Amino acid sequence: MVDNVQIHVKGIHVRYEDGSSTAEHPFAAGLTIDEFKAVSTDEKWVEAFIQDSLKGVHKVRSPIAVRGFADGDIARQAGCYGYLL
Secondary structure, three states, X not given: OOOOOEEXXXXXXXXXXXXXXXXXXXXXEEEEEEEEEEEEEOOOOOEOOOOOHXXXXXXXXXXXXXXXXXXXXXXXXXXXXXXXX
């Protein structure tokens, strides 16, 4: 088990566009992660660097704000008929 963890991810946006598998109905899909944080804490749940894991190891993470989306017929909406990936 890892004693010390510090992960902070912020502002991730992943989008996939496909205009070739069904050229008549191109689509896009993706997700957005606003923020995710996971850190080691002491026994009082305060962020800390763990020196002695014999006392116990605690980890806390923030709630994850994730949004997903799907969009059909993106070419028609954009006024064109294809996208380059």
